[in-house]
Amino acid sequence: MPESEWWEILLIIPGLVFGGYLVLWSIPAVFILAILALNDITRIEFIDQQLEKDVKKLHSNLDYQLSYKIVNRFTLYCFSYPLIRHRQTTNSWKFRAFMWYNFLGFWSLILSGIIVYLARLSGVID
Numbered sequence: 001m002p003e004s005e006w007w008e009i010l011l012i013i014p015g016l017v018f019g020g021y022l023v024l025w026s027i028p029a030v031f032i033l034a035i036l037a038l039n040d041i042t043r044i045e046f047i048d049q050q051l052e053k054d055v056k057k058l059h060s061n062l063d064y065q066l067s068y069k070i071v072n073r074f075t076l077y078c079f080s081y082p083l084i085r086h087r088q089t090t091n092s093w094k095f096r097a098f099m100w101y102n103f104l105g106f107w108s109l110i111l112s113g114i115i116v117y118l119a120r121l122s123g124v125i126d
Contacts, residue, residue, distance in 0.1 A: 011119045018112040025105030032102070036074055037067035044070045050088040050095065051077045078102040 036044050048055055048064075058064050064073075077084070081103040088095070119125040 007122060008124045011115055011122065011124055015112060015115040015119065018108040018115060021104060022108045022112050025101070025108065029102065029105055033071050033074070037070045041065055044074065047074065047077060050090055051081075051084050051099075053084075053087065074102075075106065078106045 036047075045059075048058060052058055063069060078099065081099045085096075085099070116125065
């Protein structure tokens with residue numbers, strides 16, 4: 001087996017894993033973000049209380065309730081969840097599973113893009 005086939009396998013397998021998870025995550029993620037941004041503000045306030053460093057400073061003015069700021073803040077929470085999860089005070093397994101689900105989804109979006117770029121660069125994908 002030529003050496004170039006090993007590089008193809010090393011790109012294809014993670015690409016399939018991250019790409020498959022991305023497909024499974026993306027449809028529920030649209031609904032999750034819509035519910036957070038357009039529904040009752042108590043959901044994002046709970047997430048803020050669990051993961052934000054300074055909640056009082058964040059909630060001091062009313063622009064934290066704007067839908068694009070809610071989505072942006074939630075996305076940042078998801079990207080950095082393993083680094084900020086020590087701040088959470090709840091022991092709810094549902095909240096932890098929800099955040100890990102979204103953490104893996106957002107990072108699979110980034111990593112699948114990087115893998116596709118590397119596959120095109122190396123000639124695996126034409």
